[in-house]
Amino acid sequence: MFTKKRNKQKNVSQSRSSRLDGQYSNNKTISSYRFNHNLKSxxxxxxxxxxxxxxxxxxxxxxxxxxxxxxxxxxxxxxxxxxxxxTLSRSVHVNFIETNTSPFRSTEEYQSKINELLSQDLSSSTKFTINSASLELEIKKAFPEVDGVAIRLPVVGRTPYV
Incomplete structure (x- = not known):
């Protein structure tokens, strides 16, 4: 009796494996691929x-x-x-401090002459190399009617203010 049950269990397990092989044929292929792959040199x-x-x-x-x-x-x-x-642009923005007195020349004349003075020297093309003291002296020589000149360089912009 005891042996018969074992035989029955073997038959049951064999039938399950045959059913599983039929249902999951891809797994069988993968396992055979792995087996063959492992046999390679x-x-x-x-x-x-x-x-x-x-x-x-x-x-x-x-x-x-x-x-x-x-x-x-x-x-x-x-x-x-x-x-x-x-770098600085070659065009300047001219501001007059005293607005009570009328300037002897127009703003465009001042701007054009100052632009010429800036374009003569290559060192005045950047914020670090500009020599503002010498430019202020040249502007005073070019315009004797001007009492004082100050050149201001913007931190963010490129247009100098005179």
Whole structure:
């Protein structure tokens, strides 16, 4: 009696496995693939690993180069913006302090002469290299009616105020 139950259990387990093989035929294929794949030589398996590692390294290099290009682009924009802010435009804005007296010349005449004086010297093209003291003296020589001249450089803008 005891042996009969074992036989019945074997038959039941065999029938279950045959049913499962029929239902899940893909698993059988995958397991046979894995079995055959494991039988390959070690050189073949390392070639596959090398190709995936090479693909990963290639992908990492591409993403790294894309990152480098993006960072270089942002740095170049920052440097260009900084350079742009440090340069001065050749047109000046003339302000008169005393408005009670009428100027001897028009504002356009003052602006054109001061623009000429600024364009003569290349060192007056940036905020760091401008020699405001010598420019003020040249403006006083060009316009003897002017009592005092002050050149103001904006922090953010590019147009100097005289």
């Amino acid at each position: 070690k050189d073949d398996s390392t070639k596959g690993k090398r190709s995936t590692e090479a693909n990963r390294e290639q992908h990492d290099k591409v993403t790294l180069s894309k990152r480098k290009i993006g960072v270089l682009f942002l740095i170049s924009i920052f440097i260009f913006g900084l350079f742009w802010q440090l």
